[in-house]
Amino acid sequence: DVKVTQSSRYLVKRTGEKVFLECVQDMDHENMFWYRQDPGLGLRLIYFSYDVKMKEKGDIPEGYSVSREKKERFSLILESASTNQTSMYLCASSPREGGNNQPQHFGDGTRLSIL
Amino acid sequence: RKEVEQDPGPFNVPEGATVAFNCTYSNSASQSFFWYRQDCRKEPKLLMSVYSSGNEDGRFTAQLNRASQYISLLIRDSKLSDSATYLCVVPRRTGGYNKLIFGAGTRLAVHP
Numbered sequence: 001d002v003k004v005t006q007s008s009r010y011l012v013k014r015t016g017e018k019v020f021l022e023c024v025q026d027m028d029h030e031n032m033f034w035y036r037q038d039p040g041l042g043l044r045l046i047y048f049s050y051d052v053k054m055k056e057k058g059d060i061p062e063g064y065s066v067s068r069e070k071k072e073r074f075s076l077i078l079e080s081a082s083t084n085q086t087s088m089y090l091c092a093s094s095p096r097e098g099g100n101n102q103p104q105h106f107g108d109g110t111r112l113s114i115l
Numbered sequence: 116r117k118e119v120e121q122d123p124g125p126f127n128v129p130e131g132a133t134v135a136f137n138c139t140y141s142n143s144a145s146q147s148f149f150w151y152r153q154d155c156r157k158e159p160k161l162l163m164s165v166y167s168s169g170n171e172d173g174r175f176t177a178q179l180n181r182a183s184q185y186i187s188l189l190i191r192d193s194k195l196s197d198s199a200t201y202l203c204v205v206p207r208r209t210g211g212y213n214k215l216i217f218g219a220g221t222r223l224a225v226h227p
Contacts, residue, residue: 042202042218042219042220043159048214056212090158103149103161103204104215106158109157
């Protein structure tokens with residue numbers, strides 16, 4: 001079974017803080033993704049990575065950055081947290097082969113509150 | 116128009132009922148599709164993949180209509196445990212990369 005692990009289930013931070021969300025997968029997947037999920041908006045892609053040290057912007061990258069130093073780990077960074085970044089953050093991974101035919105496997109999610 | 120549109124519901128049905136959700140998509144180039152299930156405060160989990168005209172897995176049937184660009188999910192003999200939000204997912208290829216576009220979800224509540 002694919003296991004995607006996010007470092008925290010719940011996190012409370014203050015406005016202006018630098019926030020790190022960590023994600024690790026154990027299936028040697030090439031592709032990793034960060035989403036945020038808000039009521040009525042569904043999942044929106046923030047950043048993704050198709051290989052080590054490689055990153056691409058998703059649909060809503062503003063205010064975020066990412067790091068992929070190792071294949072199994074993909075980190076999401078909020079450079080200076082703001083209250084509109086309060087959300088559920090979901091990490092996902094998928095294998096490269098099969099392209100669009102491959103579903104993504106999700107971690108448990110991190111519910112982040114910015115005060 | 117959103118790339119993937121779903122009726123948000125909620126659909127409130129009794130146990131044993133048959134319920135169907137529809138999902139429309141705008142990218143006519145999409146070839147494969149997915150339905151995910153998400154329980155309250157949990158992560159989305161893959162329910163079914165749809166690669167051709169449809170797919171059936173026990174009480175669940177997914178159908179694809181490429182001409183009209185919609186996908187449906189049919190649940191027969193609903194169980195209490197089917198209560199969840201169902202997400203329609205459509206791939207999109209952008210700039211040489213494959214992404215998945217998620218609908219906002221349809222909420223199902225099955226009652227005794």
